[in-house]
Amino acid sequence: MVETTNIHLVCTLDTYITIKDSLQNYYEAMRLEIDPYDRSYILYNIGLIHTSNGEHTKPLEYYFRALERNPFLPQAFNNMDGDSEIAEAWSDQAAEYWKQAIALTPGNYIEAHNWLKITRRFE
Numbered sequence: 001m002v003e004t005t006n007i008h009l010v011c012t013l014d015t016y017i018t019i020k021d022s023l024q025n026y027y028e029a030m031r032l033e034i035d036p037y038d039r040s041y042i043l044y045n046i047g048l049i050h051t052s053n054g055e056h057t058k059p060l061e062y063y064f065r066a067l068e069r070n071p072f073l074p075q076a077f078n079n080m081d082g083d084s085e086i087a088e089a090w091s092d093q094a095a096e097y098w099k100q101a102i103a104l105t106p107g108n109y110i111e112a113h114n115w116l117k118i119t120r121r122f123e
Contacts, residue, residue, distance in 0.1 A: 022049055040070030051079060074098045074112070095121040 026046045033039050047062030063076040077094030098112040099122070116122035 019049060019053055036069040040066040040068075040073055040076075043069070044073060044076050047076070047079065072097055072100075074101065078115075091119065092121070095119070 023046065026042055026049070029042050030039060030046075033042060043062045043066035047059040047066065050059040050062065060080060063080050066073055066076045074094045074097035077090045077097065080090045095116055098109060098116060102109050102113055102116075113122065
């Protein structure tokens, strides 16, 4: 039992260190990157890290900041949650951008295409 607990603690600590290191690397990238478009992806990835860490509010801040720099980032819309009415509006906006992306490069966005079909947003 003690060995299993120790392994769990080590794995948890490793995960924490990995997340902390990843965030530090992205913060450093934000400090160095000047292109707003590239910064949007850095901000989006920071949001993903916070989402994967089980946070719900903090990722939204980063997704919004990413969208300010790049309004054509449908995956940021897709990852936003909140109350159902707001989430539905963001999902509708994401669907429009995914449709544009699919129209530009058919076959490149299989997951998005499937999501559009499942949510009945694809014509």
